[in-house]
Amino acid sequence: MPVATPTDILEQRSRRDVRHERLFRWLLKGCALIVLAALLGAAGATLWGGRDAFATFGWHFLVSSSWDPGNDVYGALVPVYGTIVTSFIALLIAVPISFGIALYLSEVAPTWLRTPVASAIELLAGIPSIIYGMWGLFVFAPFFANHIKPWLTNNLGNKPDDGKLSWVAEHVPFVGKLFGSDYPFGASILVAGIVLAIMVIPFISSVMREVFQTVPTRLKESAYALGSSTWEVSWDIVLPYTRSAVIGGIFLGLGRALGETMAVTFVLGNAMQLSASLLDPGTSIASTIANQFSEASGLQKSSLMALAFLLFVVTFIVLLIARLMLRRLASKEGR
Amino acid sequence: MNTLYLRRRITNALAMTLSMLATLVGLAFLAWILWETLRQGISALDLKLFTKITAYGEDGGLANAMVGSLVINFIGIAIATPIGVLAGTWLAEYANRTKLGESIRFLNDILLSAPSIVMGLFVYTIIVLPSTALTHGSTTFSGFAGGVALALIALPVIVRTTDEMLRLVPSTLREAALSLGVPQWKLTLQILIRAARSGIITGVLLALARISGETAPLLFTAFGNNYMAINPIEKMSSLPQIIYQYANDPGDAMHALAWAGAFVITMFVLLLSLGSRLILSRTKVSHD
Numbered sequence: 300m301p302v303a304t305p306t307d308i309l310e311q312r313s314r315r316d317v318r319h320e321r322l323f324r325w326l327l328k329g330c331a332l333i334v335l336a337a338l339l340g341a342a343g344a345t346l347w348g349g350r351d352a353f354a355t356f357g358w359h360f361l362v363s364s365s366w367d368p369g370n371d372v373y374g375a376l377v378p379v380y381g382t383i384v385t386s387f388i389a390l391l392i393a394v395p396i397s398f399g400i401a402l403y404l405s406e407v408a409p410t411w412l413r414t415p416v417a418s419a420i421e422l423l424a425g426i427p428s429i430i431y432g433m434w435g436l437f438v439f440a441p442f443f444a445n446h447i448k449p450w451l452t453n454n455l456g457n458k459p460d461d462g463k464l465s466w467v468a469e470h471v472p473f474v475g476k477l478f479g480s481d482y483p484f485g486a487s488i489l490v491a492g493i494v495l496a497i498m499v500i501p502f503i504s505s506v507m508r509e510v511f512q513t514v515p516t517r518l519k520e521s522a523y524a525l526g527s528s529t530w531e532v533s534w535d536i537v538l539p540y541t542r543s544a545v546i547g548g549i550f551l552g553l554g555r556a557l558g559e560t561m562a563v564t565f566v567l568g569n570a571m572q573l574s575a576s577l578l579d580p581g582t583s584i585a586s587t588i589a590n591q592f593s594e595a596s597g598l599q600k601s602s603l604m605a606l607a608f609l610l611f612v613v614t615f616i617v618l619l620i621a622r623l624m625l626r627r628l629a630s631k632e633g634r
Numbered sequence: 635m636n637t638l639y640l641r642r643r644i645t646n647a648l649a650m651t652l653s654m655l656a657t658l659v660g661l662a663f664l665a666w667i668l669w670e671t672l673r674q675g676i677s678a679l680d681l682k683l684f685t686k687i688t689a690y691g692e693d694g695g696l697a698n699a700m701v702g703s704l705v706i707n708f709i710g711i712a713i714a715t716p717i718g719v720l721a722g723t724w725l726a727e728y729a730n731r732t733k734l735g736e737s738i739r740f741l742n743d744i745l746l747s748a749p750s751i752v753m754g755l756f757v758y759t760i761i762v763l764p765s766t767a768l769t770h771g772s773t774t775f776s777g778f779a780g781g782v783a784l785a786l787i788a789l790p791v792i793v794r795t796t797d798e799m800l801r802l803v804p805s806t807l808r809e810a811a812l813s814l815g816v817p818q819w820k821l822t823l824q825i826l827i828r829a830a831r832s833g834i835i836t837g838v839l840l841a842l843a844r845i846s847g848e849t850a851p852l853l854f855t856a857f858g859n860n861y862m863a864i865n866p867i868e869k870m871s872s873l874p875q876i877i878y879q880y881a882n883d884p885g886d887a888m889h890a891l892a893w894a895g896a897f898v899i900t901m902f903v904l905l906l907s908l909g910s911r912l913i914l915s916r917t918k919v920s921h922d
Contacts, residue, residue, distance in 0.1 A: 316817040323819035327724035330717045331735075334742045334793060337786050341752050344759035399656025407650055408657075416657060418911075423664045425907045427847020429874050430896050433881050434667045437674075437889065497663045504660070528646035551747065558749025560850035561874075565881065585751050585850065592755075592854055604755060611752045618744045 342611055349605025351598055360605060366571045366587075368595075373602035375609060377573050381488060381581040382610070385563060386556040388492025388577070393500045394549055400500070401507035402533055417508065424501035432565035435494040440485030440566050443493075448485065448578060451478045456578070473575075480578035486568035489577040494562050499552035506548030510541040510628055547624030554618040558610060560585035584610045668900070675897020678890040683898075688876060689860040692887040696895050698862040702777065702870040703846065706856055709781025709866060710845050714788035715838055719827070721789075722796025722834075727822055730801070739797065746790040754851030757783040762855060777863065777870030780856025787848060788841035795837025799830040832913050839910040843903045849874035873899055 352360060352373060363374025400420060404413050453459045457468050457475030468475035480487070514537050522532045538545065568580020569590055582590075584606045592603050686695035725742075729735025761779040803826055811821045827834065852875050859869040873895045880892035 320817055320819050323822075324728060327720050327728060330720035331724040331729070331738050331793075333717055334721060334738055334745060334789065337753075337756075337789065338741055338745055338748070340760065341748065341756040344756045345752060348755065348759055396656045396659055399653040400660050402649075403653040403657045407653055416661070419664060420657075420660050422904070422907070423660065423667075425843060425903055426667065427849075427874065427899055427903060429847060429849045429877055430667065430671060430900055433877065433892065433896050434670055436881060437893075438666070438670050497667075500660055500663075528642055530646040530649035531642070533649070554747050558747070558751070560749070560751045561878065585749060588751055588755070589850060589853060593857075607752050607755050610749055614747075614749055615744060618747055622740060622743050 338615075342608065342615075345604050345608035345611055347604075349601055349603075349608050351601035352605040355598060356602075360602070361609075364573050368599050371598050373599065375584075375602075375606055377571055378582050378584045378587045378606060379609065380573060381491075381567065381583040382557055382585070384488055384577075384581070385491045385495055385567070385583055386553055388489060389495035389499055389556045390549065390553055392493060392496035393503055393552060396496075397500050397504035397507055397548075397552075398545075400504040401511055404504075404508050405511040406529055406533055406537070417505070420501050421505055422501075423497070424505070427561075428498065428559060429561040431494055431498055431562040435490065435562060435566040436486070439494065440490050442485070443490050444483070444485030448480075451578065452480060456480060456576075476575040477577050480576045482568075482579050484568065484580070486566050486580055487578045488567065488581045491563045491567040491581075491583070492577075494566050495556045495559060498559065498562055499555050502555055503548050503552040506551060506625070507541075507545055510544040510548070510625075511537055513628065514540050541628060543624045544628035547621045547626075547628075550617050550621035550624065554614050554621060557617060558585060558614045560589050564589050671893070671896055671900050674890070674893035675900070678894035679897070680894070683891075683894055687860065687862055688871060692885060692891075694891075696873065696876060696891065696898075698859065699871045699873045699876040699895065700898070701862060701864065702856065702859070703872040703874075705864065705866060706777050706780040706784060706852070706870060706872055707842060707846055709778060710784030710788050711838065711842055713782065713785035714792055714841060717785075718789050718792025718837075718841075719796050719834060722793045723800060723822055723827065725793065725797040726800035727818075727826065742790045742793050745786075746794065749850075750787055750848055751850035751853075753786045754783050754854050757786065757851065758854040773867055775855060775857035775869045777856050777866035777868060780852045780870060780872065781866065783851035783855045784845040784848060787851065788845050791841035791844055792834075792837050795840065796830070796834050799833030799837070800826055802833070803829045836910040836914050839906050839913070843906040843910070846906070847874055847899050847903055849878050853878075 356363065356373065360373070360375055361379075362376055363372075364376040365372050365374050366377060367373070404417050404420075408416065449460070453461070454465050455467050455474055455477070456479035457464065458479040458481050459465065459468070464475070468479070518536055518540065519532050522536045527535070563583050564586035567582055567586055569582050569586060570580040571582055571587075572579070574581065588603050588607055591599065595603055680695070682693075683695040684697055684700065686693070687698040688694050688696060689698075721738075721742075725735055725739050729738070757779055761782055762775055765776065765779075766774045807825060807829060808821060811825050812818070816825075852872050856870045856872055856875065858875050858879065859871045863870045877892045877895045877899070880888040880895070883889070
């Protein structure tokens with residue numbers, strides 16, 4: 300029985316360390332691969348669940364506007380239209396406001412005011428989406444129906460209460476159709492777009508603010524030294540320098556808006572109809588799934604899964620573009 | 635020349651005013667939403683919220699929903715924290731600047747804003763459907779499935795903060811430990827994670843704040859239950875799900891209960907984000 304020499308012990312110990320090290324590495328890598336598995340799994344599960352719908356309807360699924368559980372015929376057009384239009388309205392409202400907020404917080408506001416205001420806006424991002432939904436349903440939609448909608452239908456729409464068309468509705472194409480509605484409630488595509496806008500403002504504005512702060516001070520100071528005004532510096536120096544990241548931030552907001560469920564479900568009215576009017580109720584992919592999935596079976600369930608797959612693929616692409624755009628600025632900085 | 639100067643000044647003044655207005659609009663909506671939640675929520679607060687279950691309807695409370703939320707959130711965090719911290723550690727310490735590491739970091743950022751309802755359907759497919767088939771329908775929707783769905787949403791938040799916090803740890807610390815002959819796994823577990831501890835805890839709290847208001851993924855996983863359920867293999871109610879159900883109910887008394895639930899969730903989330911901010915600012919002071 301040989302006595303263990305110090306070198307033996309050392310060797311044993313280093314062998315043990317190597318073993319532990321390898322085990323630890325595998326454990327860590329396995330955990331990281333779960334992230335990958337979650338993404339692939341979500342895509343695969345919805346594709347697999349929607350296989351019946353894709354097989355039955357083929358490409359027709361994408362362009363058909365019928366959603367008829369009675370005859371078991373389903374098409375994605377109405378929810379896809381609702382999702383795209385509400386997200387588009389949300390961006391139309393949120394992008395200028397977010398730009399204003401980011402500009403104010405990075406260039407205009409007195410220094411002592413910046414942090415508290417920025418934290419308050421970020422607080423808006425932390426509020427759960429169901430709270431936005433409730434606020435939209437019980438507070439904003441009635442407010443909209445009583446105060447904003449009558450003005451819109453009477454002054455812009457093609458179905459005014461008194462029957463007299465306004466100048467705009469008569470002469471500007473499409474506007475009359477967009478704002479014409481005889482539906483009495485507030486819940487509509489436009490309200491859903493506005494609620495979504497409020498939800499994505501904090502995301503877009505905080506990205507914009509962050510990237511505006513990365514603009515080198517000497518660049519801005521050079522412009523100021525040449526006599527530029529604050530606006531000129533922001534529009535001609537800061538914005539071009541950060542363009543790709545700003546677009547990335549906007550796409551990030553778009554990704555959020557496309558996939559949002561709760562805030563939209565409450566205020567969209569949930570009507571399976573294709574209407575040109577923004578004041579009519581509609582539906583979106585996420586809210587269709589939320590409303591129908593529990594009671595669906597067979598081909599309807601499969602169609603809902605297929606909708607989820609479409610939603611996942613579209614948001615994935617949008618978010619991919621967002622992250623790539625955001626990375627371009629980071630690589631410019633040598634990070 | 636003079637008119638040009640004037641025009642530039644007017645443009646500037648206009649832009650500055652508009653930017654201030656935009657900020658005011660943002661803050662006004664924040665105030666409006668919080669004010670309504672506080673006003674309607676506080677007026678609906680009642681002791682029965684915490685003592686009675688939802689089976690009583692209008693005369694009931696939210697006790698089972700609160701317990702359900704606690705259980706489901708706990709499961710979600712309990713699953714996501716170890717996986718997230720280890721995955722984040724791998725990204726920061728082992729795979730930093732490798733191709734696989736970069737791609738996973740990139741995909742994690744996408745998972746961060748992936749639609750939560752799709753995550754719910756994913757978990758429905760991998761847990762609810764198999765458990766229904768295996769138990770011949772006696773176990774279908776479950777609190778556990780809800781917890782897994784929430785874990786998938788919490789995971790990218792934890793991965794990202796862990797990754798970022800570990801990369802902030804000064805490399806001198808690593809070099810000092812390695813030069814003493816400490817193996818890397820020991821260095822990671824006993825030194826780096828400890829150094830980044832408060833940041834990692836912040837990430838977990840943020841993830842908790844994020845999942846505690848999630849509704850969509852719970853609809854097809856935990857489903858809902860009007861009675862008290864503590865065992866996670868049963869169907870389970872949760873606050874967001876009850877709010878969704880009650881807000882769609884025509885009765886005013888149900889709306890009041892929904893507002894009360896909304897108030898409880900909002901307070902919880904705001905306190906969490908405040909708490910995580912405090913932890914972060916405290917460590918900043920200690921490092922300076």
